[in-house]
Amino acid sequence: MQTRRITKGDFDQIVSVIDRWWGAPAGTLAHPIFFYELGQHALVAEENGSMVGFLLGFITPELPPTGYVHLVGIHPEQRRHGVGRLLYEAFTRECVSAGCAMMKAIAPMGNEGSARFHAGVGWNVEEVQDYAGPGRARLVFTRSLAKGVS
Numbered sequence: 001m002q003t004r005r006i007t008k009g010d011f012d013q014i015v016s017v018i019d020r021w022w023g024a025p026a027g028t029l030a031h032p033i034f035f036y037e038l039g040q041h042a043l044v045a046e047e048n049g050s051m052v053g054f055l056l057g058f059i060t061p062e063l064p065p066t067g068y069v070h071l072v073g074i075h076p077e078q079r080r081h082g083v084g085r086l087l088y089e090a091f092t093r094e095c096v097s098a099g100c101a102m103m104k105a106i107a108p109m110g111n112e113g114s115a116r117f118h119a120g121v122g123w124n125v126e127e128v129q130d131y132a133g134p135g136r137a138r139l140v141f142t143r144s145l146a147k148g149v150s
């Protein structure tokens with residue numbers, strides 16, 4: 001298995017599989033801005049030439065920057081095989097190289113899979129009320145890179 005930079009063909013494939021991979025309509029999450037304008041650090045994982053996972057993430061412009069994971073998705077039949085961990089490790093390396101002080105991601109309340117994954121790869125989690133607007137709490141995941149990557 002390997003990770004590499006996303007292509008337009010990969011983005012098109014993400015759009016075509018995302019509802020199935022999420023088990024519900026999720027196409028709005030794959031906004032094209034995360035390929036065209038913010039896709040410089042976006043990644044796919046592939047095995048034997050097939051996409052088994054993707055990470056739409058970007059590095060924010062402030063100093064020090066933050067590495068932000070907008071969306072990560074793994075093929076339903078490839079979960080718990082370390083694909084998400086591999087993508088996070090690859091993106092984390094890029095964030096360290098770019099001088100990021102921290103990494104961040106969010107998820108809706110109740111996304112237990114995301115919460116367990118982030119805990120499993122060593123990120124902190126906090127419930128933040130009104131994060132996405134009044135009555136719209138979110139799980140906010142963070143990882144400090146201040147001491148580098150272990």
Ligand SMILES: CC(C)(COP(=O)(O)OP(=O)(O)OC[C@H]1O[C@@H](n2cnc3c(N)ncnc32)[C@H](O)[C@@H]1OP(=O)(O)O)[C@@H](O)C(=O)NCCC(=O)NCCS
Pocket residue numbers: 021022070071072073074075078079080081082083084085086107111113114116117118119120121
């Ligand atoms: C969440 C998701 C990205 C995890 O990807 P994954 O490739 O299955 O995760 P990994 O195999 O790399 O897991 C790494 C560690 O996270 C933890 N973990 C991951 N999924 C878990 C689960 N469902 N239950 C418990 N622990 C879990 C484990 O500690 C695991 O390590 P281990 O397998 O050695 O015990 C994947 O399940 C997914 O695509 N879910 C649907 C989309 C989604 O919710 N995305 C996140 C919000 S945007």
